[in-house]
Amino acid sequence: MxxxxxxxxxxxxxxxxxxxxxxxxxxxxQERKIPIKRGTPALLAAAIQTLITLGRNEPxxxxxxxxxxxxxxxxxxxxxxxxxKETSFQTVIFHYLQPHIxxxxxxxxxxxxxxxxxxxxxxxxxxxxxxxxGRSSAYDLFTPDLxxxxxxxxxxxxxxxxxxxxxxxxxNRVPDxxxxxxxxxxxxxxxxxxxxxxxxANKDGIQAIVDSPMEEAMEAIGGTGDTLTGILGALVDSGxxxxxxxxxxARVNRLxxxxxxxxxxxxxxxxxxxxxxALEEALKGQEEVDGRP
Amino acid sequence: MGAFGFLKKKSEExxxxxxxxxxxxVFENTSEVIQAENLLKKKGWEIRVMGPPPEIRSGxxxxxxxxxxxxxxxxxxxxxxxxxxLQVVPVNSPLLEPVNLFQIKDFGRYLMVQAANMKLTVExxxxxxxxxxxxxxxxxxxxxxxxxxxxxxxxxSPREIGHTLCGYALQLxxxxxxxxxxx
Numbered sequence: 012m013x014x015x016x017x018x019x020x021x022x023x024x025x026x027x028x029x030x031x032x033x034x035x036x037x038x039x040x041q042e043r044k045i046p047i048k049r050g051t052p053a054l055l056a057a058a059i060q061t062l063i064t065l066g067r068n069e070p071x072x073x074x075x076x077x078x079x080x081x082x083x084x085x086x087x088x089x090x091x092x093x094x095x096k097e098t099s100f101q102t103v104i105f106h107y108l109q110p111h112i113x114x115x116x117x118x119x120x121x122x123x124x125x126x127x128x129x130x131x132x133x134x135x136x137x138x139x140x141x142x143x144x145g146r147s148s149a150y151d152l153f154t155p156d157l158x159x160x161x162x163x164x165x166x167x168x169x170x171x172x173x174x175x176x177x178x179x180x181x182x183n184r185v186p187d188x189x190x191x192x193x194x195x196x197x198x199x200x201x202x203x204x205x206x207x208x209x210x211x212a213n214k215d216g217i218q219a220i221v222d223s224p225m226e227e228a229m230e231a232i233g234g235t236g237d238t239l240t241g242i243l244g245a246l247v248d249s250g251x252x253x254x255x256x257x258x259x260x261a262r263v264n265r266l267x268x269x270x271x272x273x274x275x276x277x278x279x280x281x282x283x284x285x286x287x288x289a290l291e292e293a294l295k296g297q298e299e300v301d302g303r304p
Numbered sequence: 305m306g307a308f309g310f311l312k313k314k315s316e317e318x319x320x321x322x323x324x325x326x327x328x329x330v331f332e333n334t335s336e337v338i339q340a341e342n343l344l345k346k347k348g349w350e351i352r353v354m355g356p357p358p359e360i361r362s363g364x365x366x367x368x369x370x371x372x373x374x375x376x377x378x379x380x381x382x383x384x385x386x387x388x389x390l391q392v393v394p395v396n397s398p399l400l401e402p403v404n405l406f407q408i409k410d411f412g413r414y415l416m417v418q419a420a421n422m423k424l425t426v427e428x429x430x431x432x433x434x435x436x437x438x439x440x441x442x443x444x445x446x447x448x449x450x451x452x453x454x455x456x457x458x459x460x461s462p463r464e465i466g467h468t469l470c471g472y473a474l475q476l477x478x479x480x481x482x483x484x485x486x487x
Binding site: 018019020048049050051077078079080081083084107108109110111112134135136137138139140143144145156158159162167168169170171172173174175176179227228230231232233234235236274275276277278 | 324325327371396401403404405414423425427435439445447448449452466467468469
């Protein structure tokens, strides 16, 4: 089963842990309805759409309200430190949490003692804290964008805000940045670098590039990275090998974006509803490729 | 456990970067350090006063260590109290400076400005903020909800309602967008 850990932008939202679902365009957890705009709700919605299309159960969500002060994240960390000892998830995605090295170490230590160890995917704040604490290699997959890749490649930077200028913003330097991130131990077993082109890489270098369909507007739309991570987590949880799941997730996210006919003003909810169709298309395309003599 | 299992465990612990999420606030004099310490502790932040590392060549002989991710909120609180720090630096790399490069993308009807990991997009004609993307700190979805759909002139600034370094990066993108679009 897939577990997704993150935050929602509501101050009063308490720590909540339950199986999630979609109802009338909202994310539902217990009796709570959460609008799907971006962030962890968008990630969860994308994962749900993917899992349902694959005929699997919806993911389990661990959520708390946090608007940036870190108070909600702190409560969720405390809860997880108790709760995670008793769980047996196959895949866990950590997302928008306030980075805190001490709590990160405690949670990671609990998960690493599990047998079998769950597949660990980190994005957003939890990817930042994994790198800050020097524990990136304990993870199976990170999903940085180009700016975040430069941060992973900068062995000194504690946050993307402090990434040194000479590492920033050059698409043609992606192979070097990936190599540098692995050289300094600041990458997970796999990287899915999202951007104009999506790169799937591991310590041996770039394994695949996915660049079609290309919708320039996707870069401006908040939450399209979150949907990519949600689709990916769902595919991995269905038993697909990490590298293959990363390539397929990139294709599905791009197709879903393409079907939404996006402009830079499009909101991510308009894209999420196209994920089932995009997944079916991508799976069909993959079967044709796999079956090719 | 194999013969070297213990050593491996110790080595892994040693490699962990315990200060990677901390920063230093540098002040003009010790009086300001004491005022800032009292204020920040009163507001519940985990901070401590200590001697500065050799790389820091400005300010007095005391600095305040603080949770770096909350740089935006903490510096605003100090500025509002009339004790702005001279300098804010990461503990592990005090010579690092915030990102000061912007990437601009013109989509025709829309303009996008990127600072560090944050992107802000406006519709040029109405100057309405239509999207905010990137970032990984929990104030990003909140800032997006508060700013999207509002005019560039009327939207609350990330400095006023944000907390984190992602909020800080969004503030820089917001200022750059205003510089380019507003008279």
